[in-house]
Structures are given as C-alpha cells and as structure tokens.
Amino acid sequence: MNIDNFKEKLQRYEAGTASEADRAIIEAWYRSYQPEENQVSDPVKSAAIKQAIQQNIHKQTAAKTVRLNFFYRIAASVVLLIGAAWLGYSVFKPAAPEKFNMVKTGIGELKEVMLPDSSVMWVNAMSRVRISEDFSGRFRKVYIDNGEAFFKVKHDVQRPFRVYVSGLQVQVLGTSFNISAYSGMPEVRVGVATGKVAVMFNDSTIAMLTPGKELSFNRDNHIYNQHNADIGQSQGWRDxxxxxxxxxxxxxxxxxxxxxxxxxxxxxxxxxxxxxxxxxxxxxxxxxxxxxxxxxxxxxxxxxxxxxxxx
Missing domain, CATH: 3.55.50.30 (Phage tail protein beta-alpha-beta fold)
Incomplete structure (x- = not known):
C-alpha cells in the first residue's frame, strides 16, 4: 500500500471519520504486530499501544520525508554544480584559434590581392601579411607581421576594417592608406591617401589621420608624431x-x-x-x-x- 495513502487512512481513523473498510484495514494491521494469544484486552493498554504504533508510523513517514528532502537537496546541488560548470566552460573555454590566409612576397616582388570584401591590398617586397578567414565577422582583420602594404578599402559601416601591426590597430570604414612596418626599421609609418584613419595603441586612439597626414610610431619607446607627408611618394612603390x-x-x-x-x-x-x-x-x-x-x-x-x- 502507498505510505501516503495509508497515512491518510490512519489520520481518518484517529479523527473517527474512517469508513468501515478503512477501520478494518487499520485494526488488522494493528493486530498483525502481536500474536493472537498475547493480544491486550485492556482498553487503556490497547490505546497506549495504538498510540505508540501511531507515533512509530509518524516517525517512519517523517524519516522518509527527511530522506526525500535530503535527496532533493543533493539532486538540486548536483544540478546547480553541473549548470555552473557548463556556464563556466561556456564563458571561459579557450577560444578556437583564429585561422588565416597568408600572403608573402620575395625580394623585389610585388603582389596585388583582392580581399573577400572586394577591398584591394598591394603588398611590397619581402613582406608577410595574414588575412583572417573570418572576414565576414564584426571586423575585417588583416595582420602585417613584416613589410609594407597599401590598402584601398571598400566602405562598410557595419564592419570596420582593422589592420594589426606592431601593437598598433589601424581602423577604417572605407579609405586608402599605406602602412610601412619592416622589422629592420625602428618606426612604423601610417599614411593616408583618402578618407580618415584611426590609429590605436593600448586601446586608446593616438591619432585620427586625414589625407596627406602620416603617423610615425617608434616600436621601442612608443613615441609617435604626426606630420604632413607626400602620400604619392609613400605609395610610389606600387608603381x-x-x-x-x-x-x-x-x-x-x-x-x-x-x-x-x-x-x-x-x-x-x-x-x-x-x-x-x-x-x-x-x-x-x-x-x-x-x-x-x-x-x-x-x-x-x-x-x-x-x-x-x-x-
């Protein structure tokens, strides 16, 4: 019999509202706890025994409730731990390594590259440039590891174009500009032909360049200055x-x-x-x-x- 159902029958029995069938079940259960010859005929003793049995039933059902509550608490803790572990993994799991397409040039070599967004990049001799395969993401990303490149960027207000070079981030929406960053030279130079270019270092904007302006940035001491420049000469290497x-x-x-x-x-x-x-x-x-x-x-x-x- 279901313990909860039996407990309800017992409560009705105590309150005097049990049916004839329920009273028969309770009394039969009571008698099953003692041999026939040892049954107590004294009503007072019978009531005391009955009370003791009832108290024992309450203890057993209460213990079962406690065990169930304990089990539920353990289960809830396990669920919380699993949830926290999953959330922690989702937040702190190592990001998948970024994939690139590499462009390299040799001695005296010049390459013109059409980028996935139809922007155009010219790469000077002895240069190494990486183009992110995720070019349709939040940023169109290019990395100059060494060398020089000129960019003619297609305008896209939703996805800024970023060039990463020697700790600098050069960001545009659509413009044309030149970056010279050969490892044998102490300075990185960024010159603008058209549009506007933001140059950032350590998450701070250090220059907003307009046409005819060039930024020189020292790799060693991080000193930089902005000056006028002949951009036609700066990008003359393309010709x-x-x-x-x-x-x-x-x-x-x-x-x-x-x-x-x-x-x-x-x-x-x-x-x-x-x-x-x-x-x-x-x-x-x-x-x-x-x-x-x-x-x-x-x-x-x-x-x-x-x-x-x-x-």
Whole structure:
C-alpha cells in the first residue's frame, strides 16, 4: 500500500471519520504486530499501544520525508554544480584559434590581392601579411607581421576594417592608406591617401589621420608624431618607384636588401649616421643602385663576401 495513502487512512481513523473498510484495514494491521494469544484486552493498554504504533508510523513517514528532502537537496546541488560548470566552460573555454590566409612576397616582388570584401591590398617586397578567414565577422582583420602594404578599402559601416601591426590597430570604414612596418626599421609609418584613419595603441586612439597626414610610431619607446607627408611618394612603390627622404642608413639598408638583395654595411660610425634622399627604380642594376647611393655623400664602396661596404 502507498505510505501516503495509508497515512491518510490512519489520520481518518484517529479523527473517527474512517469508513468501515478503512477501520478494518487499520485494526488488522494493528493486530498483525502481536500474536493472537498475547493480544491486550485492556482498553487503556490497547490505546497506549495504538498510540505508540501511531507515533512509530509518524516517525517512519517523517524519516522518509527527511530522506526525500535530503535527496532533493543533493539532486538540486548536483544540478546547480553541473549548470555552473557548463556556464563556466561556456564563458571561459579557450577560444578556437583564429585561422588565416597568408600572403608573402620575395625580394623585389610585388603582389596585388583582392580581399573577400572586394577591398584591394598591394603588398611590397619581402613582406608577410595574414588575412583572417573570418572576414565576414564584426571586423575585417588583416595582420602585417613584416613589410609594407597599401590598402584601398571598400566602405562598410557595419564592419570596420582593422589592420594589426606592431601593437598598433589601424581602423577604417572605407579609405586608402599605406602602412610601412619592416622589422629592420625602428618606426612604423601610417599614411593616408583618402578618407580618415584611426590609429590605436593600448586601446586608446593616438591619432585620427586625414589625407596627406602620416603617423610615425617608434616600436621601442612608443613615441609617435604626426606630420604632413607626400602620400604619392609613400605609395610610389606600387608603381616601382621607391622614395627615400632623409632616410637613415639602417632604412636604406633594408630597402636595397628587399628590392635588390644587396647587403649594405657601413665602414664606420660616420657613414652609419648619414642620411639619404634619393629615388630608386625597381629593376635597377646593382651598379646603378650603388652609384646612386655613393653620389649623395661622395662615398665609395667595396665588396666583402656577401656584403657591400660603404666608406
């Protein structure tokens, strides 16, 4: 018999409202607890025994209720733990690694790349650029690991275009701009041809560039400055013309290495501190390049192994 059902019968029995059938069941159950020959005929004792039996029933049913409540509490705790664990995993689980398409260029090589949104990217010699495969996400993301690239970005107000380079984030909606970030040079340069470009560092905007403006950012000390620039010259490399304007020897060395595979080396500190202003044309012969460099400071050069020493 169901214990709850039996308990209801017992309550009606105590209240005197039980039916004949219920009273028969309760009394039969009571008699089953003692042998026939030991049945108590004294009504007072009988009532006491009955009361004791009833109290025992209450204890058993109460114990069962406690056990059920305890079980429910344990089950609820387990459910909460599982829920918390699932929520924690959902929030803190490691993000899937971002996937990229890689664009690389070699010595003297130039590539023009159509991006998934129909924006166009030109990549200069000896560069390495990664394009996020998730180009339809919240941001259209490109990473310049090394080198130089010019972008002509298709306008999309819903999905800003972001370029990540040397700790900087360059963000636009639709514009054209140039970024030079060769690892051998101390500075990253961002120049704007059309539109407007926001440059951010450590989640703060450090510059809003408009056409004809360029930002120079020092990788080592994070000092930056904004100045006017000839953007036509900055992006001239797309047409095979590279302009150097008061470039350091280190910058000159990077450029001639990338374009002509010439390893320049200064003979002394004096040469190392020279500045160079000249135009280099893609496809020039080694002798033409070295002669153009030597004329600026009336220097000479000699070959030492795989290097060319300027003195």
């Amino acid at each position: 095979g013309r590279t302009y150097l304007n008061q470039a350091s020897f280190a910058e000159l060395a990077v450029v001639v290495s990338n374009l002509y595979n010439i390893k320049l080396k200064p003979a002394n500190q004096k040469v190392n501190h020279y500045q160079f202003t000249l135009r280099l044309q893609r496809g020039m012969q080694t002798s033409e390049v070295l002669n153009a460099i030597s004329i600026i400071h009336n220097t000479h050069f000699r070959k030492e192994g795989n290097e060319v020493v300027l003195y």
